[in-house]
Amino acid sequence: MGASEGAPTPRANDGPAVSAAGLALKACALGLAASLGVWAAVPLFDAANWVGLGIVAAVTALIFYAYLSPRHVPLKYLLPGTLLLVAFQILPVLYTVSTSVTNFGDGHRGDKEQAIAAIEAYSVVRAPDSTDYALTVAADGDPATGGLVFLLTAPDGAVYAGDAEGLTGLAPGDVTADPSGRITGADGYTVLTTGQINDRGGEVADLAVPTGDGSGIRSSGLSAAYEGTATRTYQEDCDCVVDSATGVEYAADEEAGLFVSADGEALLQGWQVGVGADNFLRFLTDRTVASSFFSILTWNIGFAAGTTFLVFTLGLALALLMHTRKPLRGQSLYRILLVLPYAMPSFAMLLLWRDMFNVDFGLINRMLGLDVDWLGGTWTARGSILLVNTWLGFPYMFLVATGALQAVPRELGQAARIDGASAWQAFRDVTLPLLMVAMTPILISTFAFNFNNFNAVWLTTAGGPFSPDNPLAGSTDLLITYTFRLAFGGQGAQYGFASAVSVFIFLIVAILSLVSLRQSRALEEVR
Amino acid sequence: MAATTTSRRATRWLRESAWRHLLLWLALVFALFPILFVVSAAFNPLGTLSSSRLVPTGAGLDNARRLFQETPFGSWYVNSVVIALTNAAVTVFLSALAAYAFSRFRFTGRRVGLVGILLIQMFPQFLAIVAIYLMFTTVTDYWPTVGFDTRWGLMLVYLGGALSVNTWMMKGFFDTVPVELDESAKVDGATHAQAFFRIMLPLVTPVLAIVGLLVFISTVNEFLIASVFLRDPESKTVALGLYGLISGERNANFGIFAMGTLLIALPTMAVFWFLQRFIVEGLTSGSVKG
Numbered sequence: 108m109g110a111s112e113g114a115p116t117p118r119a120n121d122g123p124a125v126s127a128a129g130l131a132l133k134a135c136a137l138g139l140a141a142s143l144g145v146w147a148a149v150p151l152f153d154a155a156n157w158v159g160l161g162i163v164a165a166v167t168a169l170i171f172y173a174y175l176s177p178r179h180v181p182l183k184y185l186l187p188g189t190l191l192l193v194a195f196q197i198l199p200v201l202y203t204v205s206t207s208v209t210n211f212g213d214g215h216r217g218d219k220e221q222a223i224a225a226i227e228a229y230s231v232v233r234a235p236d237s238t239d240y241a242l243t244v245a246a247d248g249d250p251a252t253g254g255l256v257f258l259l260t261a262p263d264g265a266v267y268a269g270d271a272e273g274l275t276g277l278a279p280g281d282v283t284a285d286p287s288g289r290i291t292g293a294d295g296y297t298v299l300t301t302g303q304i305n306d307r308g309g310e311v312a313d314l315a316v317p318t319g320d321g322s323g324i325r326s327s328g329l330s331a332a333y334e335g336t337a338t339r340t341y342q343e344d345c346d347c348v349v350d351s352a353t354g355v356e357y358a359a360d361e362e363a364g365l366f367v368s369a370d371g372e373a374l375l376q377g378w379q380v381g382v383g384a385d386n387f388l389r390f391l392t393d394r395t396v397a398s399s400f401f402s403i404l405t406w407n408i409g410f411a412a413g414t415t416f417l418v419f420t421l422g423l424a425l426a427l428l429m430h431t432r433k434p435l436r437g438q439s440l441y442r443i444l445l446v447l448p449y450a451m452p453s454f455a456m457l458l459l460w461r462d463m464f465n466v467d468f469g470l471i472n473r474m475l476g477l478d479v480d481w482l483g484g485t486w487t488a489r490g491s492i493l494l495v496n497t498w499l500g501f502p503y504m505f506l507v508a509t510g511a512l513q514a515v516p517r518e519l520g521q522a523a524r525i526d527g528a529s530a531w532q533a534f535r536d537v538t539l540p541l542l543m544v545a546m547t548p549i550l551i552s553t554f555a556f557n558f559n560n561f562n563a564v565w566l567t568t569a570g571g572p573f574s575p576d577n578p579l580a581g582s583t584d585l586l587i588t589y590t591f592r593l594a595f596g597g598q599g600a601q602y603g604f605a606s607a608v609s610v611f612i613f614l615i616v617a618i619l620s621l622v623s624l625r626q627s628r629a630l631e632e633v634r
Numbered sequence: 635m636a637a638t639t640t641s642r643r644a645t646r647w648l649r650e651s652a653w654r655h656l657l658l659w660l661a662l663v664f665a666l667f668p669i670l671f672v673v674s675a676a677f678n679p680l681g682t683l684s685s686s687r688l689v690p691t692g693a694g695l696d697n698a699r700r701l702f703q704e705t706p707f708g709s710w711y712v713n714s715v716v717i718a719l720t721n722a723a724v725t726v727f728l729s730a731l732a733a734y735a736f737s738r739f740r741f742t743g744r745r746v747g748l749v750g751i752l753l754i755q756m757f758p759q760f761l762a763i764v765a766i767y768l769m770f771t772t773v774t775d776y777w778p779t780v781g782f783d784t785r786w787g788l789m790l791v792y793l794g795g796a797l798s799v800n801t802w803m804m805k806g807f808f809d810t811v812p813v814e815l816d817e818s819a820k821v822d823g824a825t826h827a828q829a830f831f832r833i834m835l836p837l838v839t840p841v842l843a844i845v846g847l848l849v850f851i852s853t854v855n856e857f858l859i860a861s862v863f864l865r866d867p868e869s870k871t872v873a874l875g876l877y878g879l880i881s882g883e884r885n886a887n888f889g890i891f892a893m894g895t896l897l898i899a900l901p902t903m904a905v906f907w908f909l910q911r912f913i914v915e916g917l918t919s920g921s922v923k924g
Contacts, residue, residue, distance in 0.1 A: 190793045195790060248865035441658055442910075445662065502665070538690065547800065548799060563859075587758055620756065621749070
């Protein structure tokens with residue numbers, strides 16, 4: 108700075124007085140961007156991924172253009188955050204939207220070829236010349252939810268990892284094995300205990316690892332597997348799968364993404380196809396979904412609005428209590444202690460509150476000498492959740508309100524008092540409206556956050572209590588927990604349908620938020 | 635005389651302050667009793683849920699010992715703090731850049747951009763996670779250094795949310811800084827970048843501090859995305875690790891769970907204490923003007 112101090116520059120727009128240090132920094136940053144681009148390009152080039160390469164080149168070019176051209180000044184400030192926003196928020200959302208019109212999910216994961224490979228592998232039977240493997244059942248990640256993997260040792264000692272996609276060789280160095288050659292551990296995989304295998308017994312028995320050309324590997328028991336030949340094979344001329352044992356033909360149904368026999372029996376493994384608006388229409392056509400939908404929606408809105416109202420009221424009340432002309436004695440200690448709940452990890456505190464509400468040994472019952480099944484009744488459960496959520500959320504509102512109050516000139520309230528208004532009137536008619544302008548965006552985002560507050564419900568009541576006649580929808584279920592159960596629990600993952608519900612939830616929240624933004628003065632403030 | 639003044643002062647204190655203190659004490663009871671429960675469970679020598687009381691019945695460090703001996707809590711802790719600090723710092727920087735543009739420049743797409751960053755955060759995250767998972771399966775194949783089980787990949791995803799309601803908060807605060815300040819700097823020959831770094835940033839430190847704190851807290855607590863990314867036991871964060879502890883052996887692990895909860899609250903409190911003086915100012919959204 109100061110290179111041209113005192114010398115007015117002829118140019119009116121930006122670009123004057125660029126200091127040497129600034130230039131050097133800029134050059135470094137651009138150099139870094141360029142090297143990142145090259146670093147990202149090399150593996151894409153090796154894999155001959157031209158589309159990916161094109162995107163990397165385009166983004167790098169955009170960065171250079173934005174920072175070298177003297178025009179588009181706002182772009183220079185917006186670009187870094189926006190690039191990340193596009194890559195990690197907008198693209199996943201668009202992907203989800205595009206998934207919502209497909210039947211993507213368990214049984215409809217890959218394309219048709221993968222479905223055929225899975226069908227053929229699943230139908231393998233042991234032949235006299237079958238190869239036997241030593242088997243260790245493992246998971247990719249979490250033992251309960253991660254994808255199942257067979258860790259296999261061939262008779263010649265070679266080690267493999269196999270899943271529904273196929274077989275990959277493992278480096279012997281990444282693997283530990285017992286003296287018989289059976290794998291006891293492998294980098295990147297979690298070996299399951301017998302108990303964990305039993306919990307997922309059906310999945311283990313169903314897993315077939317395709318090994319190509321109509322053969323596959325299946326488990327026989329928990330510690331052995333065999334490679335056999337398929338009894339069901341795909342015939343191109345009829346576009347169907349033929350079972351050589353029974354002679355049944357399963358014809359490809361391109362609309363449902365399934366192979367179906369003449370008498371309507373469908374094979375389990377299908378492929379992903381577009382289903383149009385079917386997922387959205389399920390709100391109306393699927394009886395289990397439609398019947399519970401509106402009661403859940405009502406409680407969902409009540410929960411989000413109630414939480415927002417409670418945390419706002421409590422937070423504001425506390426901020427007002429401490430908003431005195433002379434600081435209250437111990438003000439900063441009060442402030443720190445009141446904010447403590449916010450500093451505690453929320454997921455842990457949710458679990459803890461659940462235990463405090465426990466009917467048998469819960470703290471609340473013990474302290475109050477009661478014997479109430481708090482989380483067992485519809486309204487006590489709802490009340491409890493609201494209480495817990497208020498506890499978690501009020502410190503934030505307290506901080507925000509404290510800050511916003513400081514910005515409202517005290518003289519305004521005092522002037523109203525002099526004009527004869529009561530303290531309450533002065534607050535309601537002068538201070539509060541000014542506060543609301545500042546706090547509306549925060550209240551709206553609080554509402555939106557709580558509308559989809561999965562953890563608050565899942566970790567406390569998990570949606571319950573459930574009425575006996577409708578075990579799928581609980582009385583504290585939010586749309587998001589209800590969807591989670593519908594889409595991922597029970598009948599296996601239905602991402603397509605779950606995506607449709609997500610899109611729907613998003614529309615509700617976005618419209619509610621936009622309307623309230625518009626109603627408030629917050630948007631006018633966006634000048 | 636003196637006695638009446640004192641008693642008058644006392645009545646005045648009663649009328650003006652005592653009720654405030656009373657209500658604040660009530661609020662403190664509500665705010666603190668669950669935390670007291672955590673503290674007493676953390677130091678409860680028996681370490682089980684069923685033996686935990688609100689008021690400590692004994693004190694011992696067995697839970698802390700078990701936590702560090704039986705779990706890789708040390709590396710979880712380092713992971714959490716490093717990820718949260720980095721994410722907070724970078725988010726504050728990116729968000730401040732954007733807020734400056736929204737506050738000081740008028741350009742096409744400005745309103746849409748502002749409303750857009752507020753709305754995009756409202757998409758239910760747990761499904762976008764399916765997409766993020768598939769996306770990063772590819773990323774891990776091409777660039778393992780930013781793929782699964784790395785801090786970098788997780789941070790990239792977190793940084794995708796850098797522009798959010800926090801940007802609104804910052805923009806509001808930036809608006810309260812008189813435009814004349816950076817304009818006069820420009821007249822004196824400063825570039826827009828110099829005006830931003832040397833004039834604007836020092837004046838808005840409070841809001842930078844508060845956004846930093848908010849991001850730090852939410853990153854420490856983040857659970858859903860981390861559970862998809864960090865599968866290796868050593869690479870987990872505290873939130874993930876603790877959840878794993880209690881989802882298995884609920885009753886027996888309750889003491890070490892409480893101890894871990896306390897320990898991870900400490901850095902947050904430290905950051906809060908450190909930033910205390912900025913916080914009241916920082917939360918002032920600048921849209922309120924007299």
